[in-house]
Amino acid sequence: MNAFHAPADDADLTAWRDTVLRFLGDEVEPHYAQWERDGIIPKTLYRKAAETGLLCVDLPEEYGGIGAPFEYSCAVAEEASRLGYMSLVSNFMMHSDIVAPYILHLGTEAQKRKYLPRMARGECFGALAMTEPGTGSDLQAIKTSATPDGHGGYRLNGSKTFITNGQHAGVVIVAAKTDPKAGGKGMTLFLLDGDKPGFKRGRNLEKIGMHAADTSELFFDDVHLSEDDVLGRIGGGFGHLIDELPRERLMLAVSAVAHAEGALERTIEYVTQRKAFGSTVASFQNTRFELAKIKTDIEVHRAYYEKCRQLYAEGRFDVTSAAIIKLATSEMENRVVDACLQLFGGYGYMAEYPISRYWTDARIQRIYGGTNEIMKEVIARSLVGR
Missing domain, CATH: 2.40.110.10 (Butyryl-CoA Dehydrogenase, subunit A, domain 2)
Known part of the structure; x- marks a missing residue:
C-alpha cells in the first residue's frame, strides 16, 4: 500500500536526526515531567513539531508533508524513544504513522485535501x-x-x-x-x-x-x-485494517528497539558511576555479563528490524513479518528494561530515576497494536493454517 521511496542519504539522515534531537532538547525535555504529571501533552507542542517538520514526515508534499523517505519518520520515533519520551512517541505515531497513512491510502481526493494538510501543520490531530x-x-x-x-x-x-x-x-x-x-x-x-x-x-x-x-x-x-x-x-473496513496494520506494527518495533537502546545507555552511565563494596557496579562480573546479554539481545533485534524497514520501503512487508517483528521486539524491549532496572537496584524502583519510566512505559508494547498472543496466532496461521 505504501509508495516506494529511495533510501535516505546517510549524511542527510544524520542531519535530520540532529534536528529531531534539538527539538526534543529545546521543546520537550524541560516540560516532559510536568506533562507526565498532567496526563496530557499540550496542543501547542504539536504545532511546534509541525513547524520543524516532525509531523507526517513521509507524507507527499502535495498534501502538506515533506515527502521524505520512510527512514526519516522512523528517526523521529527512534530518537524520542531512546530518550524515554514514549508518551510523545505514542501520540506522534498515531497521528503521523497510522491515521495519516490510512487517509492517504484509502481516502478520496476530497478527503485527502480536507485533512492531510491540516494534519501536517499540526492543526488537526488524528x-x-x-x-x-x-x-x-x-x-x-x-x-x-x-x-x-x-x-x-x-x-x-x-x-x-x-x-x-x-x-x-x-x-x-x-x-x-x-x-x-x-x-x-x-x-x-x-x-x-x-x-x-x-x-x-x-x-x-x-x-x-x-x-x-x-x-x-x-x-x-x-x-x-x-x-x-x-x-x-x-x-471493507476489516480488510482495510489488516492492510494498514503492518506499518503500525513496524513502527512499534522502531520504538521498542530504540527504547531498549536508551535504557541500556542510561544503565551503562549508572553502573560506571555507582559504587558498591568499594568498586563500581560495572566492575562486577554479573553486571558485565548482564550488559553483554542486553547488548546482544538489542543488536540481533535491530538487525531484523532494519531488514523489515527496508522491506516496507520497497512495498514488500507483509502481515506475517509485521506480526513477527512486533512480537519479537516488544518482548525483547520488556526483557531489556527489566534487566536494566535490576542493575539500578533499589534506585531503579524510584520514580525520580528515568529507568523506572522506561519500565512502566514498555509494558503496553506487548498489548497494543494487537496483543502478542494475537501475533502468535497470526504467525501460526501462516505456518499451519487455522
Missing part, C-alpha cells in the same frame, strides 16, 4: 477508534453501528475505549458495523470530525505508564455521517 470495552483484539465483535438513515447517510451509535489522542483529536477514524450479519465484511471505516454533534469524549484514562499520552473513552450518540465520510469501501 485518532483511530477500533477498540471497545467488550471486544479488545476481537475487532469482528465490535458493537458500534452505523445505520443507514434512508437519505444516503448514516447514524453512528456506540462507544470506544483506550483511544490514543482521544482528547485532542480533530479527526477520528471510527470502525463501525454497517451490516451486523456479515461478520468481518460488515465493518466500515468512517472519518469523524471532532466537533460533530452527538460525539463526546469521555475521561482521560489513567494508566500505569505513558501518562502524558492522552487515552480516552469516546461516545457516539446518533452522530450523523454522510456518504462522504466513508473511508475506503463500504463493508
Whole structure:
C-alpha cells in the first residue's frame, strides 16, 4: 500500500536526526515531567513539531508533508524513544504513522485535501477508534453501528475505549458495523470530525505508564455521517485494517528497539558511576555479563528490524513479518528494561530515576497494536493454517 521511496542519504539522515534531537532538547525535555504529571501533552507542542517538520514526515508534499523517505519518520520515533519520551512517541505515531497513512491510502481526493494538510501543520490531530470495552483484539465483535438513515447517510451509535489522542483529536477514524450479519465484511471505516454533534469524549484514562499520552473513552450518540465520510469501501473496513496494520506494527518495533537502546545507555552511565563494596557496579562480573546479554539481545533485534524497514520501503512487508517483528521486539524491549532496572537496584524502583519510566512505559508494547498472543496466532496461521 505504501509508495516506494529511495533510501535516505546517510549524511542527510544524520542531519535530520540532529534536528529531531534539538527539538526534543529545546521543546520537550524541560516540560516532559510536568506533562507526565498532567496526563496530557499540550496542543501547542504539536504545532511546534509541525513547524520543524516532525509531523507526517513521509507524507507527499502535495498534501502538506515533506515527502521524505520512510527512514526519516522512523528517526523521529527512534530518537524520542531512546530518550524515554514514549508518551510523545505514542501520540506522534498515531497521528503521523497510522491515521495519516490510512487517509492517504484509502481516502478520496476530497478527503485527502480536507485533512492531510491540516494534519501536517499540526492543526488537526488524528485518532483511530477500533477498540471497545467488550471486544479488545476481537475487532469482528465490535458493537458500534452505523445505520443507514434512508437519505444516503448514516447514524453512528456506540462507544470506544483506550483511544490514543482521544482528547485532542480533530479527526477520528471510527470502525463501525454497517451490516451486523456479515461478520468481518460488515465493518466500515468512517472519518469523524471532532466537533460533530452527538460525539463526546469521555475521561482521560489513567494508566500505569505513558501518562502524558492522552487515552480516552469516546461516545457516539446518533452522530450523523454522510456518504462522504466513508473511508475506503463500504463493508471493507476489516480488510482495510489488516492492510494498514503492518506499518503500525513496524513502527512499534522502531520504538521498542530504540527504547531498549536508551535504557541500556542510561544503565551503562549508572553502573560506571555507582559504587558498591568499594568498586563500581560495572566492575562486577554479573553486571558485565548482564550488559553483554542486553547488548546482544538489542543488536540481533535491530538487525531484523532494519531488514523489515527496508522491506516496507520497497512495498514488500507483509502481515506475517509485521506480526513477527512486533512480537519479537516488544518482548525483547520488556526483557531489556527489566534487566536494566535490576542493575539500578533499589534506585531503579524510584520514580525520580528515568529507568523506572522506561519500565512502566514498555509494558503496553506487548498489548497494543494487537496483543502478542494475537501475533502468535497470526504467525501460526501462516505456518499451519487455522
